[in-house]
Amino acid sequence: MGNFPQALLAFIAVLIISCPCALGIATPAALMVGVGKGAEGGILIRGGEILERAEKLSTVIFDKTGTLTRGEPSVTDIVPLAERPKDEILRLAAAVEAGSEHPLGEAIVRAARHQMLDIPKVSNFEAIPGQGIRGEINRDRILLGNRRLFREQGYQINPATEEILTRLESDGKTAMLVGCNGLLMGIVAVADTIKPEAKEAIAALRREKVKVVMLTGDNQRTAEAIARQLGIDKVIAEVLPGDKAQVVKDIQRRGEVVAMVGDGVNDAPALATADIGIAIGSGADVAKETGGIILVKNDVRDVVTSIRLSRATMLKIKQNLFWAFIYNSIGIPIAAFGLLNPIIAAAAMALSSLSVIINSSLLKGFKLSTS
Structure with a gap:
């Protein structure tokens, strides 16, 4: 103790x-x-x-x-492929993109409005994730998107068109094809900063x-x-x-x-x-x-x-x-x-x-x- x-x-x-x-x-x-x-x-x-x-x-x-x-792209090039006016190509592209919320689509719509173009209403609008969009204007089937979408829809992309796409893409631009009723009308290129x-x-x-x-x-x-x-x-x-x-x-x-x-x-x-x-x-x-x-x-x-x-x-x-x-x-x-x-x-x-x-x-x- x-x-x-x-x-x-x-x-x-x-x-x-x-x-x-x-x-x-x-x-x-x-x-x-x-x-x-x-x-x-x-x-x-x-x-x-x-x-x-x-x-x-x-x-x-x-x-x-x-x-x-920046997510705020702008239209840089419009290339006609079927002797169509550039304004018509942009107008059709803007028409189908008017229902889209994608930044590239918004850039196309802004460009059309800046040129005071009349943007028609589109019916049967459909967005195809990762490929593009399609819709109808007075029963004309309008398609806007990448090569994969157009090939799946049966469009033919000739070497001259492929060369234009390649040139635009090599400059870091997103080139989208515009088609109407199975005919390629042009290319719309968009670039982001x-x-x-x-x-x-x-x-x-x-x-x-x-x-x-x-x-x-x-x-x-x-x-x-x-x-x-x-x-x-x-x-x-x-x-x-x-x-x-x-x-x-x-x-x-x-x-x-x-x-x-x-x-x-x-x-x-x-x-x-x-x-x-x-x-x-x-x-x-x-x-x-x-x-x-x-x-x-x-x-x-x-x-x-x-x-x-x-x-x-x-x-x-x-x-x-x-x-x-x-x-x-x-x-x-x-x-x-x-x-x-x-x-x-x-x-x-x-x-x-x-x-x-x-x-x-x-x-x-x-x-x-x-x-």
């Missing part, structure tokens, strides 16, 4: 020094600061799990239209050792022309809207941790399938609801910032766990032998929690830039 007071003090000191308070706040403290820092820079992150997952990203897939490009910050974002991702893939419904030649301007090596073109999620799954099967960046309704399934869905703030509501990260400023460079913020946050978590464990690892053996006063043990434990909070707060100094 003579050693009971000393044993009791040792017992109390062990209980105090082994308290896992700092361990319990090590992860949430850093995540809270990281998510807050992202919100400060216009990057809304839906919880710490997304931030933790972003640190492991190995591949980022970008949808092209509205993400890497690349976002000025997109090239910088791609270069920054490459510096971070992250693979970049561009996903688009455009034909291969047009897609490759745009990819060259952006510095993207991997292009997956001629993808139907419903197949985007499958493309994400295929890349995931190779062991890649994938982020999908998009803005449209058609991107929502792919955003949900990816390990992390990143939605552009100006995009469709369904895309923003699906995405785990929302880029409020519509700046694709924030994709890089998100990854860097995630890595900085995970580093803070590891540092916090070190500070949480180091006091326990050193203090418990000392306390067990009765060499540590309970008051000192309590101070050490408080210092452990304080060091975790201070270390997490240092994350507020993270620079929200891609440079």
Whole structure:
């Protein structure tokens, strides 16, 4: 009984020094600061799990239209193929596109209205995802779309027409055929403007050792022309809207941790399938609801910032766990032998929690830039 007071003090000191308070706040403290820092820079992150997952990203897939490009294309070329006036070709194309919400269709309608053309009403309108549209004007069957659609409808595309299509596509333009009652009437070419910050974002991702893939419904030649301007090596073109999620799954099967960046309704399934869905703030509501990260400023460079913020946050978590464990690892053996006063043990434990909070707060100094 003579050693009971000393044993009791040792017992109390062990209980105090082994308290896992700092361990319990090590992860949430850093995540809270990281998510807050992202919100400060216009990057809304839906919880710490997304931030933790972003640190492991190995591949980022970008949808092209509205993400890497402005999504505000304009008509650049109208090429007659059957000795028809350009105005007539544009008028018919605008008529069938008047019922479409696709950016390319809106560009054609804008061009027709700018030229004060009379746009007739279309009946039996039908959109064919990833291929084009068709409709009827006074019983004339009008078709607008890509090669695949026209070949499936029995149209013949001669070498001269193919050469024109190839030339336009090599310039990074989306070339659409216009047909009426089985006869090719002309070609309407539309081009979108690349976002000025997109090239910088791609270069920054490459510096971070992250693979970049561009996903688009455009034909291969047009897609490759745009990819060259952006510095993207991997292009997956001629993808139907419903197949985007499958493309994400295929890349995931190779062991890649994938982020999908998009803005449209058609991107929502792919955003949900990816390990992390990143939605552009100006995009469709369904895309923003699906995405785990929302880029409020519509700046694709924030994709890089998100990854860097995630890595900085995970580093803070590891540092916090070190500070949480180091006091326990050193203090418990000392306390067990009765060499540590309970008051000192309590101070050490408080210092452990304080060091975790201070270390997490240092994350507020993270620079929200891609440079």
